[in-house]
Amino acid sequence: MNFANKLALAASVSLASLATPSFAQEAQQPPQKVSKDGAQLGTFGFDIAGMDASVSPADDFYLFANGKWAATTAIPADKSNYGMFTALDDLSKDRVKLVLDAEKDRKGSKAGDVYASYVDQAAVEKKGLAPVQPWLKTVRGVKSKADFEKLMPIAARNGVGALFGGYVGQDDKNPDVYIFQIYQSGTGLPDRDMYLIENDKFEGIRKAYKDYLAQMLMLAGEKNAVARADAIFAMEKKIAAVQWTREDSSDATKTYNKMSLQQLDAITPGLKMSPILAKLSPKISDVIVSQPSALTGISNIYAETDLSVLKDQMLVNSLSTFSNVLPDAVADTTFAFYGTTLQGTPQREPRWKRGIGLTEGTVGDEVGKAYAAKYFPPETKAAMDVLVKNVLAAMGRRIDNLAWMQPETKVKARAKLANFTTKIGYPDRWKDYSTLKIVRGDVFGNDLRSNQWGFDDNMSKLGQPIRRWEWGMLPQTVNAYANFGMNEVVFPAAILQPPFFDAKADAAVNYGGIGAVIGHEISHHFDDQGSKYDATGKLSDWWTESDVKAFEAAGKKLIAQYDAYKIFPDASVKGEFTLGENIGDLAGLTIAYDAYRTSLNGKEPAVLDGMTGDQRFFLGWAQVWRRNYREANLRQRLITDPHSPSTQRAWVVRNLDKWYDAFQPKADGKIYLKPEDRVRIW
Template sequence: MKIATKFALAGAVSLWALSASAIAQDASSGPAASASPADTEEAAKAARAAAYSPDKDGPVLGSYGFDSAGMDTSAAPGENFYRYANGKWLDDTAIPSDKSNYGMFTVLADLSNDRVREVLEEERNIETSKAGAVYDSYLNADLVEELGMAPVNPWLDSIRGAQNKIALQQLIPVAARNGVGSVFGGYVGQDDKDPDNYILSIYQSGTGLPDRDMYLVENEKFADIRAAYKVYLADMLALAGEENTIARAEAIFAFEKSVAEVQWTREDSSDSTKTYNKMTLAELDDMAWGMDMTAILKASSLKIDHVIVAQPSAIKGIAKLFAEADLGVLKDQMLVNSLRSFANVLPDKVADRNFAFYGTKLSGTPEREARWKRGVGFTEGVVGEDVGKSYAERFFPAETKAEMKKLVDNVLAAMGRRIEGLSWMQPATKAKARQKLANFTTKIGYPDQWRDYSALEVRRDDLFGNMIRSNNFDYDDNMAKLGSPIRRWEWGMLPQTVNAYANFSMNEIVFPAAILQAPFFDPKADAAVNYGGIGAVIGHEISHHFDDQGAKYDEKGRLSDWWTPSDVKAFEAAGKKLIAQYDAYEIFPGAFVKGEYTLGENIGDLAGLTIAYDAYRASLNGAEAPVIDGMTGDQRFFLSWAQVWRRKYRDAELQRRLITDSHSPSEQRAWVVRNLDKWYDAFNPEKDDKLFLNPEDRVRIW
């Protein structure tokens, strides 16, 4: 039972996918041609420091906050607006060799890493600093290699020692507390229909590949991945000290394929209604008869009467497969899961092999990140808010927070006006929508209350132990929510994280400090640029609360039916048009964007940009914006949106994201402009241009 404690946001959605793979803890997230980090990293760091210096005169980018030098003005905006806004940058930019993709998010992530490293290097010299101790333990690579597999062997031996399935089931909660996944997972979060209380949710797991299709769909790409994965499984068993690994790897794969066959699709697993299945423990045991679920939960010291089962038929099927599987296969899978989970703190022979599959094979990344970068990430995973507090104090001015609050208020007001003007929504539903909007909580920059790590023990000479104790600490903290008041102060991201999110059950929108920088937000930039950047991000997160899933939650964060049937019908009709639009985007031959799976994010982009435009125009108080560099205010607004989504991908990473990412590729996110009438007014595309849509074909929701 893997408890998702590091980032467990039930009913929450983020602006973009944070990592290359939720499985590969050591895999870099990052995009296409190769430039050696050793040759370019110092120069890039110096450039970032100069550009983002608080003493810099004027905006970070260009003369008014937009990198006009990165445009390709030879491209027709209506033919490829993304290229028009970003073409020269795309031509001139190489993806660093330790990244799978590269764009504006990663530029800021690198800046955040630089700054956190600065903090941690100072903390290393403070004897009482937990962050310094954790970072120090990670940087001591020589000690990690000297210890070899000794730290993990006692745990591996406990798996080998399980003499029957009852004994193996008893290890599942221990594995969960240690951070090792099993055939199902769980976390404690708000009850979607009773958000004033916490409840344990259980969800499908049991596979090592990122998506069920990789096991089941027959094509050349997936066949290649399956073959490489089997070799990986065999190699990981060998690293655990096992023999006859090829045959045993085949057996693990066969078991996981059978699990994939009963798993739900990503589309169904993203449906808040379908995944809300509350049942008693007796009902859970009756359904999942192949495993003693009550015994497993009791072994986790959980005192509960009910659980939410996200995918009942999958849990039922997995339990049956567990009952029928060979004990040795289940133990072998747990051995591999353990090395995968701990790879980041084990010798390079394990970490490199894990990265070779999840980082290189699945995402195309040639090299692992430098050890200091991995150390920054590891330390953030252990005592992230301790680091975040220092980051916020140093790098997030109070003035930025105040200016951001003004923008948020303006965009919220614009959303209110949009709701009021809807022709398809009934008056009663509008009243409830306005009430929901009025109940929003906005979090900007950093938490008002910081997490307390005083009970967490860390040691400078015990990297593996630091990981285990951190996982135990997070697990226990997550379980402690049961029966406790809702932690409305809690954040699901760190201040130094370049992202934003909407949390349905909390009815909140959250913007960490690190994203509140150029190109998203720059207090010295032109207003049009800020509204097209962070304004659209604000609108995106607001509109998530009214997208295909967020709209199912009322003003108190409860999953409920508060729309009239006619409202639902009109909303779903617009959604189907947007699904069809994105389904038509062919990224590779025969590989298309999944319009249904990405619908929520696409609605967020469409509505967010629409709302932000309204807020921008309102901010002008009826006046026209000045022309700057030959660009009108409206043109700068839309160009800013396109610049935010600059990104290059390695082919393997983009192919993986088409299957696993609920966000559309960056270029197609920029293309959402084709649905806004004001974009047509600003750039006058030709009717035969690729992006041109007739007015009746443009999707309008909010």
């Protein structure tokens, strides 16, 4: 079992050309320019040099805004894709490196000790596999399935995955209480379809995966590795066949199945779960089962599978879990499959970057506290507070003016909005790592003890008050998320930088960038899943039947729109799977536009570099989605990522009337939609 602290995150071309100078045709004021005295990108926050004005915005707004950037930007060899998120992540890592280089020399710094231990590659290579051998010996020593079941909770605490996963989180229907939640696992490929769908691409992945399994068994010192790898794969294919799809697994209603331990045992006849869970924590009583039928199927597969195959899978999972803190022979093998085969990435990140990732995974709050103190100025937080308030107010006005939402539902929606918690920059309280033992030079031991500490910390939540201060991301993380149970939206410090936000840039670009991201996260609380949670964070039916029908009808229209996006001849966007994120993009941009116009207090913005304020707003949105993908990475994302590809995220503008007003796209354009075909939700 891989029991992890799972958090709800949130969270995703050439007919007639419109040249840049024509942007000002409908302007009410003479063109003006912002001086370069502040904005980090271009003259006012948008990189005009990255545009391709030979492309009509009506044909491909993404290429119009980003075409030259896309054509001239290479993907670094250690990345599977490259864009605005990855550029900021590189900046974040450079800054964290400066922090950790200083921490290495500070006595008593756990972060410094973890980092210094990892970057000493010679010491890691010298130890070889010796650090992990006691654990591998324990796995090999299992003589019966009864012994294996006793080992499963120990493996879970060590961070080694097996057939099921679980974590302690809020009870969706009683959000003031923590409860243990269990979900399907047991496969090494990223998605069940990779085992089950017959096509050349997946067949190549399956062959490479079997080779990987055999190589890992050989690294563990096992014989007959090829045949044993085939047996592991055969078991995992059976598991994949009983697993739920990502669409069903993302449905908050379908995955809420509360049971007693006795009821859980009744649906897992091939593997009684209660004794295993009792070893995880004596405080586990009731549980929430995400995919009941899958657990039944997996328990039956466990019962019919030879012990040797189960042990072999755990040997592979063990080396995979600790590959980053073992010699390169193991780490390179793991990366060759999961990095190169699945993602198309030619080479691993340099060791110092991997060391940062390890340190953040071990004592992330210690690193984040130092990062935030040095790189998150108070003026950024103050400016963000204003932006968030304006976007929240815009969402409130949208709710008030909805034609399809019933008055009684609007009252509850307003109450939910008023009850929002917004977290900006960094936590008010940091995690305490005083009980985590870190030893300089003991890379493997530090990682193992960190897994155990994280497991114990998660289990300790049972019976305790909800940690409303806790964050699911670090300040140096370039991302944002919505947490339904907490009724909160969270924006780490690292995303509050250009191109998302620049306090000295044009307001239009900021609202099109971070403003739409804020709107996106807020709207998640009202999307196909977030709308199922009320003002207290409780999973409940608070919409009328009429509201649900109207919302679902708009959702089906959006599903069809995204289903039609063919990315490769044999692969398209999955409209249903990406629905929540697509609603977030559509709603976020809609709300942010309202907030932007309201912030102008009735004044028309100046024309800058030939662009009106509304044009700059939409270009600010397109700019944040600049991203080039390796084919393997993009193909995997179509299966596993609930966000649409960046091009299609930029195209969401085709649903907004104000975009048509701003750019006057020709009706024969490839992304032009007739007014009656535009999806309007919020």
